[in-house]
Amino acid sequence: MQSLFEFAEELERRDGALAQALDEVERLQHDVDELRTQAAATAERLAALSAALVAAEADEHAAYAVVEDAHSAVQVGEAALERARRDDERLAAERDLQLAREELHAADERAAAAVRAGERLVRDGDAYRLDAERLAARAVELGGRVRDVPEPDAGLNGAIEWASLARGALLLERSSLVREREMAIREASELLGGVLGDPLTTTAVTGIRDRLARALRDASA
Numbered sequence: 001m002q003s004l005f006e007f008a009e010e011l012e013r014r015d016g017a018l019a020q021a022l023d024e025v026e027r028l029q030h031d032v033d034e035l036r037t038q039a040a041a042t043a044e045r046l047a048a049l050s051a052a053l054v055a056a057e058a059d060e061h062a063a064y065a066v067v068e069d070a071h072s073a074v075q076v077g078e079a080a081l082e083r084a085r086r087d088d089e090r091l092a093a094e095r096d097l098q099l100a101r102e103e104l105h106a107a108d109e110r111a112a113a114a115v116r117a118g119e120r121l122v123r124d125g126d127a128y129r130l131d132a133e134r135l136a137a138r139a140v141e142l143g144g145r146v147r148d149v150p151e152p153d154a155g156l157n158g159a160i161e162w163a164s165l166a167r168g169a170l171l172l173e174r175s176s177l178v179r180e181r182e183m184a185i186r187e188a189s190e191l192l193g194g195v196l197g198d199p200l201t202t203t204a205v206t207g208i209r210d211r212l213a214r215a216l217r218d219a220s221a
Helices: 002-083 087-143 155-196 208-220
Strands: none
Touching: 002 087, 002 155, 087 155
């Protein structure tokens, strides 16, 4: 009888260790998946940033070219106003000059907006690179907690590659732990079934000693 309780105690101990290991693996899976998602998103942003910076620089050059043309138009309009002698000539020159000045003001605003857009992209790039450094450091931190996977290479790409390998390794480890827990549950069911003499199905190992004691009491009653 004592050996039955010792076996039940061993089952509970083993199941508790497996439950703890499974919980740790699942938490680590969450951390690795989070790292993988964030690193992939940061890599996409950095890749898109290069093209965006080229486009922003082109927009800025184009905007300043428009400013130069508008400024030249204002100078032409001012000269035309100075040359005007008749009232109708002066009125026409004033209208043209006012329009040129308005177009120059609009061009200045567009150029300033293009500059601000480029500056925002530069700031975004700085933030993305900081994210990349943080994620690479996070991969190194997690690297020591995943078995059978080499330490990550330096940089964001190293973090992405490592996270992919770690994800696969953790899936295998979790599957192995789940199978071990299922085996412990089968052993607990067989233990109770052997005591009662009937097939018995249990869904957990926790409390198997108490259930065994109750089963023995009920069987002797």
